[in-house]
Amino acid sequence: xxxxxxxxxxxxxxxxxxxxxxxxxxxxxxNDTGRSFWRIMQANLFTLxxxxxxxxxxxxxxxxxxxxxxxxxxxxxxxxIGVAQEFRAKLxxxxxxxxxxxxxxxxxxxxxxxxxxxxxxLDDVLVLAAGDQVTADAEVLEAHGLDVDESxxxxxxxxxxxxxxxxxxxxxxxxxxxxxxxVIRVGADSYAARITAEAxxxxxxxxxxxxxxxxxxxxxxxxxxxxxxxxVNGQMQAVGGWEVAIATGAWREATVASxxxxxxxxxxxxxxxxxxxxxxxxxxxxxxxxxxxxxxxxEGLARVDMLCLDKTGTLTEGRMVLxxxxxxxxxxxxxxxxxxxxxxxxxxxxxxxxxxxxxxDANATARALAERFTSPPVAPPVRAIEFSSRRxxxxxxxxxxxxxxxxxxxxxxxxxxxVPDSTDALARFAARATxxxxxxxxxxxxxxxxxxxxxxxxxxLPEPALPAGLRAVALVSFREKxxxxxxxxxxxxxxxEVELCVISGDDPRTVAAVAREAGIHxxxxxxxxxxxxxxxxxxxxxxxxxxxxxxxxxxxxxxxVLSLQRLGHTVAMTxxxxxxxxxxxxADLGIAMGSGAAATRAVARLVLLDGQFSRLPRIVAEGRxxxxxxERLAKLFLSKTTYAILFAVVFGALLWPFPFLPRQLSIVxxxxxxxxxxxxxxxxxxxxxxxxxxxxxxxxxxxSGLIVGGTLISVVAYAYLGGAEAAVVQTTAVITxxxxxxxxxxxxxxxxxxxxxxxxxxxxxxxxxxxxxxLVTDFLQLGAPPLELLLVAVGASAIGSVALEVTHRLVSxxxxxxxxxxxxxxxxxxx
Numbered sequence: 162x163x164x165x166x167x168x169x170x171x172x173x174x175x176x177x178x179x180x181x182x183x184x185x186x187x188x189x190x191x192n193d194t195g196r197s198f199w200r201i202m203q204a205n206l207f208t209l210x211x212x213x214x215x216x217x218x219x220x221x222x223x224x225x226x227x228x229x230x231x232x233x234x235x236x237x238x239x240x241x242i243g244v245a246q247e248f249r250a251k252l253x254x255x256x257x258x259x260x261x262x263x264x265x266x267x268x269x270x271x272x273x274x275x276x277x278x279x280x281x282x283l284d285d286v287l288v289l290a291a292g293d294q295v296t297a298d299a300e301v302l303e304a305h306g307l308d309v310d311e312s313x314x315x316x317x318x319x320x321x322x323x324x325x326x327x328x329x330x331x332x333x334x335x336x337x338x339x340x341x342x343x344v345i346r347v348g349a350d351s352y353a354a355r356i357t358a359e360a361x362x363x364x365x366x367x368x369x370x371x372x373x374x375x376x377x378x379x380x381x382x383x384x385x386x387x388x389x390x391x392x393v394n395g396q397m398q399a400v401g402g403w404e405v406a407i408a409t410g411a412w413r414e415a416t417v418a419s420x421x422x423x424x425x426x427x428x429x430x431x432x433x434x435x436x437x438x439x440x441x442x443x444x445x446x447x448x449x450x451x452x453x454x455x456x457x458x459x460e461g462l463a464r465v466d467m468l469c470l471d472k473t474g475t476l477t478e479g480r481m482v483l484x485x486x487x488x489x490x491x492x493x494x495x496x497x498x499x500x501x502x503x504x505x506x507x508x509x510x511x512x513x514x515x516x517x518x519x520x521x522d523a524n525a526t527a528r529a530l531a532e533r534f535t536s537p538p539v540a541p542p543v544r545a546i547e548f549s550s551r552r553x554x555x556x557x558x559x560x561x562x563x564x565x566x567x568x569x570x571x572x573x574x575x576x577x578x579x580v581p582d583s584t585d586a587l588a589r590f591a592a593r594a595t596x597x598x599x600x601x602x603x604x605x606x607x608x609x610x611x612x613x614x615x616x617x618x619x620x621x622l623p624e625p626a627l628p629a630g631l632r633a634v635a636l637v638s639f640r641e642k643x644x645x646x647x648x649x650x651x652x653x654x655x656x657x658e659v660e661l662c663v664i665s666g667d668d669p670r671t672v673a674a675v676a677r678e679a680g681i682h683x684x685x686x687x688x689x690x691x692x693x694x695x696x697x698x699x700x701x702x703x704x705x706x707x708x709x710x711x712x713x714x715x716x717x718x719x720x721x722v723l724s725l726q727r728l729g730h731t732v733a734m735t736x737x738x739x740x741x742x743x744x745x746x747x748a749d750l751g752i753a754m755g756s757g758a759a760a761t762r763a764v765a766r767l768v769l770l771d772g773q774f775s776r777l778p779r780i781v782a783e784g785r786x787x788x789x790x791x792e793r794l795a796k797l798f799l800s801k802t803t804y805a806i807l808f809a810v811v812f813g814a815l816l817w818p819f820p821f822l823p824r825q826l827s828i829v830x831x832x833x834x835x836x837x838x839x840x841x842x843x844x845x846x847x848x849x850x851x852x853x854x855x856x857x858x859x860x861x862x863x864x865s866g867l868i869v870g871g872t873l874i875s876v877v878a879y880a881y882l883g884g885a886e887a888a889v890v891q892t893t894a895v896i897t898x899x900x901x902x903x904x905x906x907x908x909x910x911x912x913x914x915x916x917x918x919x920x921x922x923x924x925x926x927x928x929x930x931x932x933x934x935x936l937v938t939d940f941l942q943l944g945a946p947p948l949e950l951l952l953v954a955v956g957a958s959a960i961g962s963v964a965l966e967v968t969h970r971l972v973s974x975x976x977x978x979x980x981x982x983x984x985x986x987x988x989x990x991x992x
Contacts, residue, residue, distance in 0.1 A: 170343075171268065172269045173269055173282070173285055174269070175270065178282055178285075181282035181283050186283040186347060187282050188279055188281035188344070188348050188351075189348050198248060201244055205240050205244050213427055220420060224413055224416065238436075264278070265296040266287065267281060267285045268288055273288050281297050282347065283346075283347050285344045286302065286342070287343075289307065289340050289342060291336060291338065293335045295330065295331055295333045295335070295342070297346065298328065298330055298344070298345055298350075299328070299329045299344045300345050301324065301327050301340055302341045302342060304323055304325055305338050305339045306339075306549050307323045307337070307340040308320035308321065308524065309329055310336045311330060320337065320524065320525075322549060322551040323340070324551065328345070329342055330351075337547065338549075368457035369460070369852070370460055370787075370788065370791055371435075373795075374428075374435065374795075377428065377799065378432075381428075381802065384806060385423060391809065391814060392423060392813040395816050425802075425821070426802055426806050427802070428798035428799060431791075431798035434791070434839070434842050435791050435794070438791055441842075442786065443459055450769065450770040450773065450776065451767060451770065452755075452770055458766035458767055459784055460784045460788050461749060461767075462752075462767075462777065462780045463784025463788050463850045464749070464788070464850050466658070466731050467660045468654055468660070468733050469662045469664050469722060469725070469734040470662070471664060471737065472663060472671075472672050472676075473641070474754055474756070474757060474772075475735045476675055478642040479642075480529070481525055481526050483532060483533045483637070484640040486506065486637050487635060487636040488635045489586050489636065510603060510635065512536060512563045512564040513559075513568040513603070514534045514603070514637075515531075515539070516557060517555075517568075518531030518534050519531055520545070530637075539559060539563060540559065543558045543611075543612055544556075545558075548570075552624070553575045554569055554570065554575055554627070555570055556569045556570075556627075556628070567606050568604070569603075569631060570602070570604075572601060573587055573601065574590070577602060577604065580632065586633040590636060593638060599639045599640060600636055600637065601639075602636055603635045603636075604633050606629065606631045608630050610628060640675075643678050646775035648680040650775050652680055653778045657781065657849070661708065663687070663708065664744070665687075665713060666711070666714070668711055669687035669689045669690075669710070669711030670686045670711070673685065673686050687709035688703070688709065688710045689711060690713040697727070700720060700724045701728055704721060704725055704728060705728055715743050716743065718741065718744035719747050722734055722744045726749070733750040733751075733752060735752045736752075736753060737761060737772075739761060741753075745764050745765050751765040752765055752767045753767070753768050754769055755770035785850060786844075786845060788848075788854070790843070791842070791854075792858060794838050794842055795858040795862075796858050796909055797905060799859070800861070801833075801834060803867060804869040804870030805870075806866075807866065807871075808873070808874070811870075811874055812877075822942060824942075825894075825895055825941050825942075825943070828931065829902070832924050833906055833924065834902075834906070836927075837910070837921075841917075844916065864968045864972065865965055865969070868961055868968060869905065872897060872901045872958065872961035872964075873897050876893060876894070876897045876954055876957045877893070880950055885950065888942060888943065888944035889944045889946050892932075892943040892944050893946045893953075893954050895941075895943065896932075896951070897958055900928070900954070900962070901957075901958045901965075903925060904965045905965060906921060907962075908966070
C-alpha cells in the first residue's frame with residue numbers, strides 16, 4: 162500500500178465548483194459524431210450534378226412544361242438517399258456515445274458524489290477504484306496499489322503502476338487498486354481530446370466510383386457550353402431563326418428541345434443508381450451490425466489491398482487467458498483440475514492458484530486462472546498482498562490447509578533474483594519472453610506472513626518485501642485471447658490477395674506472438690517502432706519490408722498509413738482506441754469496433770457495432786457487388802451519354818429540330834436503362850476489384866454510343882428528308898432508339914440467368930405496350946408512323962444491334978469482360 166502520507170483531501174467546495182463552472186472550466190468534451198445536419202444537406206444538395214439537372218428542371222417548371230420535367234425525380238432522390246443515410250449513421254453514433262458515457266465519482270466537501278462527466282471541473286478530486294474510467298487528465302494524490310490500463314490511448318496492454326504524483330490520462334481505466342487524483346486538465350485540453358483534434362476534421366472517403374463519376378460530370382460540363390450553344394442555336398434556327406422564335410413565342414418549344422438534348426447528355430440515372438446500390442449495401446450491412454457512416458465506404462474495402470490491424474481489441478478480445486504451466490518441481494495435479502502442458506502440479510499449488518483466480522481483488526492476469534483452476538477456494542489466508550505493477554508480484558499466505566505456506570506470483574526476474582538454483586527457471590523464462598509470451602513464476606516458502614497492520618492516521622507503511630526461503634514451483638504463461646474468428650477472417654484476406662500489417666503500441670514480441678496465433682506468417686519479434694526514422698524515404702523502405710510492428714505511437718500509426726499509401730497501397734485500418742483515431746482518419750477506409758472509444762467510432766467510415774471481426778468478409782462481398790454492378794451500369798448509362806452528345810452536335814449543326822421531347826426520352830431511358838438498372842444494380846456479383854473501371858467503361862460505351870447514335874441519325878434523316886411530320890419523326894425515333902439501345906442491355910445482362918432474362922424480355926415487350934395504350938401515346942405526343950417508316954426503323958435497329966454485337970466481341974477479346982462474366986455467372990448461380 163502506498164499513500165501520500167497526508168490527510169486525505171476534502172475536495173472542492175460547492176462555491177468553488179460554481180465559480181469554475183461559470184468560468185467554463187468544465188469537462189464538457191467535444192463529441193462530434195460527424196457533420197451537422199446542415200453540412201450534410203449542403204454536401205448532398207450543392208453539387209455540380211444537382212446544379213445542372215436541377216437548373217434544367219426548374220427552367221421547365223417555370224415555362225409550364227412539368228410533363229417534360231420527370232428527370233427532376235433523380236435530383237430529389239439522390240439528395241434524400243444521401244442525407245437520410247448519413248444522418249441515420251450520425252444518430253446511431255450519437256446513441257452509442259450516450260450509452261457508453263461513464264459517470265465520474267468526485268470528492269466534494271468531504272463527501273463522494275457521482276456526477277456526469279461533463280460536470281467535472283478543474284481541480285476536482287476524482288475517486289478511483291477498479292473498473293472506473295479516468296474522465297479527465299489528473300494527477301494522483303493517493304494510491305493504494307493503483308494500476309491503470311492505458312491501452313485505448315497508447316496501445317500498451319500492460320497495466321501501468323500509478324503512484325502519487327503520476328499523471329493519469331483521460332480515457333484510461335483503473336484495473337487494480339484505488340486512489341484519489343486531482344483534475345489538472347478538462348474538456349478540449351485533455352489528452353484524449355488533443356489527440357483526436359486532427360481526426361475530427363471532416364473529409365470524404367476515397368471512392369473510385371465517386372471520383373470516376375465526378376470526372377464524367379466534369380467532362381460533360383465542359384462539353385455542355387460549346388454543345389449547348391450549338392443545340393440552342395440549331396433549335397432556334399429550326400423554328401425560323403432567333404427573331405422569329407422570339408416574336409412568335411416559338412422560343413419556348415425550342416428551349417424545351419434544347420433542354421431535352423442537354424439533359425440526355427447527363428447520366429443522372431448513373432448517379433442515382435450508384436446511390437441506390439450503395440444505400441442497399443449499407444442497409445444489408447446494418448442488418449449484420451455494421452454501421453456505414455458514408456455511402457461510398459461500402460465500396461472501400463473491396464478496393465483495399467493492405468489491411469492494417471491493431472492488436473488489442475481487434476485481433477484480441479482485450480483479456481488474458483491461461484496458456485500453459487510448466488512445473489519446475491513436479492508432483493501430482495489435483496484430479497478436479499484440467500491437465501495442463503507438461504508434468505502435473507501438486508494439490509497444494511492447485512489450491513493456491515484456485516484461490517488467486519477466485520480472489521475478488523485479482524487483477525486481469527490472475528483472474529484468467531479461474532477458467533482452468535475451478536477447485537473450491539481454500540481456507541481464508543492469513544494475509545494477501547495485492548499485485549503492484551511497481552513491485553511486479555503479489556502474495557498470499559495460509560496458516561493451515563493443503564496450501565499451507567506463502568505463495569508468490571510475479572515477474573521471474575524479480576521474484577527469483579535472490580533465490581539460489583534459479584538459473585534454469587530464469588533461462589526458461591527468458592526463452593518464453595523472447596517468444597512474446599507473458600510469463601510469471603509461482604514460488605513457495607514455508608514462511609507464514611504476519612497479519613496486516615492497520616496504519617495510524619497519516620502513517621505510511623513500508624513497501625512489502627518478498628519472504629525468505631522461496632523456491633520456484635512453476636512457470637505460468639498467459640496470452641491475450643485472440644478472437645475466435647480472427648484466423649478464419651485473416652485467411653480469407655490472404656486468399657483475396659490482401660496484405661496484412663499489424664500495428665500496435667504493445668511490446669513487439671507480444672505483438673508478433675499474437676500475430677502468429679492469429680494466422681499471420683511471421684518469424685521472430687516484431688519491428689520496434691521506437692527505432693523508426695522520421696524521414697519519409699527511410700520510413701517507406703521499412704514499411705515495404707516489415708509487416709508486424711510494436712511500440713507504435715498514435716502519430717507513428719498515422720505516418721505508417723501514409724507511407725503505405727505512398728507505396729501505392731489502398732489501406733484499411735482497424736482499431737478501437739483513441740490511439741488509433743489518427744490512423745483511421747487518414748486510411749482509405751477506417752474501421753472501428755463498436756465497443757471502442759467514441760472519438761474512434763466518430764472518425765471511422767465503418768463501425769462494427771458488435772465488434773465481430775468476422776464481419777469484414779461480408780463488407781468485402783458487398784463492396785465488390787457494388788463496384789462490379791456499378792461498372793456494368795456505367796457502361797449502360799455512358800453509352801447513352803455518348804449517343805446523346807452525338808445527337809446534339811449533329812442535329813444542332815444541321816439545324817434540324819431535335820427528334821425527342823424530354824418526356825419521350827424519359828420513357829426510352831426507363832425501358833432501356835432505368836428499370837433494368839434497378840435490377841442489375843442489386844444482382845449478386847463477386848468479381849474481384851480491378852482498378853480503372855472508367856477506362857473499361859469508355860472502351861465499351863464510346864463505340865456502342867456511336868453505333869446507336871449513327872443508327873438513329875440515319876433513320877431520322879430518312880424521315881425528315883421524306884417530309885414526315887414532327888410527331889411521326891418523334892415516334893420513329895423512339896422506336897429506333899429503344900430497339901437499338903436495348904441490345905446494349907442484352908450485352909451487359911450476360912451471362913443470362915432467370916432474372917436477367919426476364920429483365921430483357923420485359924424491356925422489349927414494354928415498347929409495343931406503350932405504343933398501344935392511347936393514354937400513354939397522347940401524353941408522349943406520339944403519332945402512328947407509316948408502315949414504310951416502321952420497317953425502316955426496325956430494320957435499321959437490327960443492323961445496329963448486329964454492329965453492337967460484333968464491336969463488343971472485338972473490344973472484349975482482351976479478356977476483361979469475359980473474366981467479369983465468369984465471376985458474375987458464379988455469383989448468379991450462388992444467388
